[in-house]
Amino acid sequence: MRLLSIFVAALAAVALVVGQQTGSAAVIGMGVIGLLLAVVSFRSATLPFFLRIFSGVFAVEYVLTGAAALLPVVGYWPPELQIPPVPTSLPTTIGVFGILIYAISFVPAIARIARLASPYFESDEITTANLWPIGPFRIRLGALAISLFVFLIVLNQLQVGITLRLSFFNRDMYDALQNKDAAAFWYQLFWVFCVWAGIWVISGLIELFANYTILIRWRQFMANEYTKAWLDHATHYRIALAGSVDNPDQRIAEDTRAFVNQTYNFALPLLSQVSTLVSFSIILWNIPVAFNLPGTSFAVPGYIFWVAFFYAAAATWLTHIIGRPLIRLEFEQEKREANFRFSLARLREYSEQIALMVGEPTERGHLAQRFRDIVENFYRLVWRRLKLTTFTLSYNQLSVVLPYIILAPYYFAGTITLGIMMQVAGAFDRVQTALSFIINSYSSIASYLASINRLTSFERAVAEAHHGPISEEALGRETSRDGSLHIREATLSLPNGQPIVRLGSLDLGKAHSTLLIGPSGSGKSTLFRAIAGIWPFGDGKVGVPADAQIMLLPQRPYLPQGSLRAALAYPATEGAYGDEAIRDAMKKVQLGHLTDKLDEIDLWGQRLSGGEQQRLAVARALLTEPDWLFLDEATASLDEKLENEIYATIERELPKTRIVSIGHRTTLRAMHEAIVTMEPNADGTFTPTPTEKAPAV
Numbered sequence: 001m002r003l004l005s006i007f008v009a010a011l012a013a014v015a016l017v018v019g020q021q022t023g024s025a026a027v028i029g030m031g032v033i034g035l036l037l038a039v040v041s042f043r044s045a046t047l048p049f050f051l052r053i054f055s056g057v058f059a060v061e062y063v064l065t066g067a068a069a070l071l072p073v074v075g076y077w078p079p080e081l082q083i084p085p086v087p088t089s090l091p092t093t094i095g096v097f098g099i100l101i102y103a104i105s106f107v108p109a110i111a112r113i114a115r116l117a118s119p120y121f122e123s124d125e126i127t128t129a130n131l132w133p134i135g136p137f138r139i140r141l142g143a144l145a146i147s148l149f150v151f152l153i154v155l156n157q158l159q160v161g162i163t164l165r166l167s168f169f170n171r172d173m174y175d176a177l178q179n180k181d182a183a184a185f186w187y188q189l190f191w192v193f194c195v196w197a198g199i200w201v202i203s204g205l206i207e208l209f210a211n212y213t214i215l216i217r218w219r220q221f222m223a224n225e226y227t228k229a230w231l232d233h234a235t236h237y238r239i240a241l242a243g244s245v246d247n248p249d250q251r252i253a254e255d256t257r258a259f260v261n262q263t264y265n266f267a268l269p270l271l272s273q274v275s276t277l278v279s280f281s282i283i284l285w286n287i288p289v290a291f292n293l294p295g296t297s298f299a300v301p302g303y304i305f306w307v308a309f310f311y312a313a314a315a316t317w318l319t320h321i322i323g324r325p326l327i328r329l330e331f332e333q334e335k336r337e338a339n340f341r342f343s344l345a346r347l348r349e350y351s352e353q354i355a356l357m358v359g360e361p362t363e364r365g366h367l368a369q370r371f372r373d374i375v376e377n378f379y380r381l382v383w384r385r386l387k388l389t390t391f392t393l394s395y396n397q398l399s400v401v402l403p404y405i406i407l408a409p410y411y412f413a414g415t416i417t418l419g420i421m422m423q424v425a426g427a428f429d430r431v432q433t434a435l436s437f438i439i440n441s442y443s444s445i446a447s448y449l450a451s452i453n454r455l456t457s458f459e460r461a462v463a464e465a466h467h468g469p470i471s472e473e474a475l476g477r478e479t480s481r482d483g484s485l486h487i488r489e490a491t492l493s494l495p496n497g498q499p500i501v502r503l504g505s506l507d508l509g510k511a512h513s514t515l516l517i518g519p520s521g522s523g524k525s526t527l528f529r530a531i532a533g534i535w536p537f538g539d540g541k542v543g544v545p546a547d548a549q550i551m552l553l554p555q556r557p558y559l560p561q562g563s564l565r566a567a568l569a570y571p572a573t574e575g576a577y578g579d580e581a582i583r584d585a586m587k588k589v590q591l592g593h594l595t596d597k598l599d600e601i602d603l604w605g606q607r608l609s610g611g612e613q614q615r616l617a618v619a620r621a622l623l624t625e626p627d628w629l630f631l632d633e634a635t636a637s638l639d640e641k642l643e644n645e646i647y648a649t650i651e652r653e654l655p656k657t658r659i660v661s662i663g664h665r666t667t668l669r670a671m672h673e674a675i676v677t678m679e680p681n682a683d684g685t686f687t688p689t690p691t692e693k694a695p696a697v
């Protein structure tokens with residue numbers, strides 16, 4: 001950007017010199033704008049990368065169009081081109097919009113959009129692209145994204161140029177009709193319209209393919225990045241505990257899609273509208289229609305342009321006043337829709353329990369209430385959209401006839417021809433459409449801003465989970481020098497801040513197997529989660545042996561969707577273990593009757609009984625062979641005899657694994673070497689205290 005700013009400054013300096021020598025205020029103005037653009041181009045290095053792309057495009061276009069505009073001023077415009085010279089107003093306007101890019105970067109909403117969009121264009125990930133006739137090739141994802149985006153920007157501006165050329169075709173064709181010049185009419189139709197219309201169609205097809213390519217790659221990148229941020233270091237669990245963000249699944253699946261589509265659908269069309277505004281404003285500005293201020297002889301330059309400008313500006317302000325509440329309503333609507341979907345998914349997950357308890361009537365009531373919430377906000381949204389649509393439809397209908405109302409007196413007076421009238425009416429429509437971009441897109445903008453707010457709040461929650469009060473840094477982890485696993489000077493709290501466990505020091509490595517006992521609600525499971533590094537509420541130190549693998553089996557194990565083989569291998573990949581190892585582990589936990597169903601895909605979490613699921617989790621441990629195995633009532637669904645056999649299997653098959661269990665059955669005492677009891681304190685907290693092992697009852 002800084003090298004580009006030097007080129008901009010050089011051209012601006014040349015324009016100032018030429019303007020001074022020729023006495024052209026327009027050229028001097030182009031030079032002044034160029035100097036300002038050079039300054040902001042130099043400072044654009046500090047902008048988010050996404051905005052730097054636009055800043056760079058405008059700077060390059062200023063240099064190219066500015067150089068072309070200076071050629072006729074100094075007498076070097078080739079007459080054999082048979083096309084009108086580039087007016088100095090074109091690079092000047094481009095420079096103004098380049099300056100505006102820098103100015104709007106300080107608008108909070110624009111800054112958030114640019115920050116969310118930039119990582120894709122800066123990505124160093126290597127990907128494969130396939131471009132005819134080159135074929136497949138390797139390229140950095142960010143470089144591919146920038147290339148596609150700039151290509152689409154240039155293609156959009158080419159299409160604006162084609163539209164501008166067709167406006168002159170429109171003028172010449174109507175003049176031919178007015179003059180009854182058949183030769184000119186057919187020439188314009190076949191040799192002008194057909195050629196440029198064909199180019200337009202081809203460019204549209206190329207644009208369509210490039211659109212789909214950049215959109216799906218951009219969405220894939222964002223989905224991967226947000227999923228990674230959500231899953232890394234048990235962030236998803238800490239966010240759920242803190243309740244800091246609702247429906248993270250919606251934000252990853254729906255809001256990233258909406259953000260990508262809407263950012264693209266606003267960025268490129270907005271740039272296209274800017275190009276349209278610049279190109280067709282020149283037509284309006286140069287039309288030979290004079291208007292004197294009442295009571296004076298002063299003729300307003302560019303009278304038709306200023307009518308379109310102030311007409312659209314006033315309508316934009318009124319649109320914002322009417323449609324501003326849509327942003328809040330769109331946000332709330334998406335939240336309520338997500339809550340309804342989550343309720344349906346949760347019902348499916350617990351369908352067996354609901355069926356056993358005949359809870360369907362209650363569930364229908366819950367779902368009906370969720371949908372009533374949707375309907376309630378939906379009507380508020382519809383009412384606001386009706387108000388906004390009433391205004392925008394009225395505005396657009398008036399826009400159709402307004403240029404004819406203004407131009408008709410000049411046409412009937414013979415000041416302008418029919419062709420000029422039709423061309424100016426078309427140009428007026430293009431200019432006011434460009435100026436009305438916000439008016440016609442306000443509902444979409446409201447939905448877009450709601451998606452941005454949801455993504456930024458999600459990122460904020462992830463940041464807090466990584467480095468804030470609910471991060472894994474709350475309970476510091478350190479390397480245990482003696483190969484043991486210990487906790488010292490720790491206080492564990494509930495999500496509401498109430499302390500539940502206090503301890504000075506606890507060493508779990510003094511025995512091969514340890515049983516943690518205590519009343520319900522004394523913080524046993526919380527202590528396990530703190531050791532595993534996923535409990536964010538509290539402080540203290542957890543010492544873990546270097547490179548130790550810790551595995552925790554909860555009372556209700558997680559069984560992913562897919563085959564039984566995948567469920568057994570989890571959290572490793574499906575093919576991590578051979579058939580012989582898997583079948584051997586299944587037989588050892590008495591699941592041999594399922595060995596012929598390894599590759600069956602089913603909802604195993606619903607098909608298997610609670611006891612079978614717990615034994616499957618133990619089979620995972622046998623396959624994994626962790627250094628430390630924590631069982632949080634992981635055999636509670638088994639009868640005492642089977643539980644005893646499973647513990648004997650663990651002891652036999654995992655001789656090097658340290659075992660720590662939570663359980664309430666007295667029979668578990670005989671299966672462990674040491675006992676730790678959660679002793680109550682006067683302040684309502686509990687302290688894990690090693691106790692002498694009592695004989696089993």
